[in-house]
Amino acid sequence: MYSVTVSDHVMIAHSFRGAIFGPAQRLHGATYTVEATFRRERLDDDGIVCDIGRALELLKEVLAPIAFANLDELPEFAGRNTTTEFLAGALHQRLKAQVAAGALGPGTAGALASLQVVLRESPVAWAGYDAPL
Numbered sequence: 001m002y003s004v005t006v007s008d009h010v011m012i013a014h015s016f017r018g019a020i021f022g023p024a025q026r027l028h029g030a031t032y033t034v035e036a037t038f039r040r041e042r043l044d045d046d047g048i049v050c051d052i053g054r055a056l057e058l059l060k061e062v063l064a065p066i067a068f069a070n071l072d073e074l075p076e077f078a079g080r081n082t083t084t085e086f087l088a089g090a091l092h093q094r095l096k097a098q099v100a101a102g103a104l105g106p107g108t109a110g111a112l113a114s115l116q117v118v119l120r121e122s123p124v125a126w127a128g129y130d131a132p133l
Contacts, residue, residue, distance in 0.1 A: 001039050001040070001041060001113065001114075002039065002040055002041075002042070002043055002049050003037050003038065003039045003049060004037070004038050004048070004049040004050055004052055004055060005035050005036065005037040005038075006035070006036055006052060006055045006056040006059050007033055007034060007035040007036070007059075008033075008034055008056070008059050008060055008063055009031060009032060009033050009034065010031070010032050010034055010063045010066060010067050011029065011030070011031045011032075011067065011068055012029065012030055012031075012032070012066055012067070012068070012069060012070075012071055012082075013027060013028065013029045013030075013069070013070040013071065013072075014027070014028070014030070014070065014071040014072055014082045015027045015028065015072055016081045016082075016083070017081060018081065021081075027070070027072070030084075030121060032084070032087070032119040032120060032121060033119070033120040034059065034063060034091065034117065034118070034119055034120075035116075035117070035118040035119075035120070036055065036058075036059050036091075036095055036115065036116070036117050037115065037116040037117075037118070038050050038055060038099075038104075038112055038114075038115055039112065039113050039114045039115070039116075040111050040112050040113050041113055042111075044107070044108075044111065049112075050104045050105070050108050050112070051104060051105055051108075054103065054104050054105060055104060058095065058098055058099075058103050058104065059095070061098070061103075062091060062094045062095055062098065063091070076090075077090075083127070084119045084121055084125075084126070084127040085127040085128075085129070087119055088117045088118065088119050088127050088128045088129040089117075089129040091117045091119075091129075092115060092116075092117040092129045092130075092131065095115060095117065096115060096131075096133055099112060099115070099133060100133075109133070112133045113132060113133065114130065114131060114132045114133055115130070115131065115133050116128055116129070116130035117129050117130075
């Protein structure tokens with residue numbers, strides 16, 4: 001399986017509900033490094049998985065609505081604990097929808113096999129979501 005990974009970062013604020021989260025129940029900030037890995041079985045006629053520049057721009061576009069936002073105030077996350085794991089899945093769904101709509105160029109959507117989204121909270125802790133496209 002071939003792959004291309006692009007990364008960017010995003011700063012957010014949020015809080016969690018539940019005693020398991022201890023002090024993180026209070027409003028706090030997080031800066032995530034976000035990686036999106038696109039995979040396919042065979043390279044295209046140009047010898048690539050997808051256009052890296054387009055993939056990076058797509059990741060930036062998907063992150064823009066949450067950048068510098070308090071996730072507790074966004075309607076799409078109402079009532080949810082926006083854990084690192086949850087956010088990885090939510091960003092995966094947003095990227096998947098854009099890929100299906102042709103954001104990576106003609107013919108790419110049907111050729112991609114899977115997408116993995118990883119959010120790195122620090123050098124020692126991260127979470128991700130990986131699923132077929």
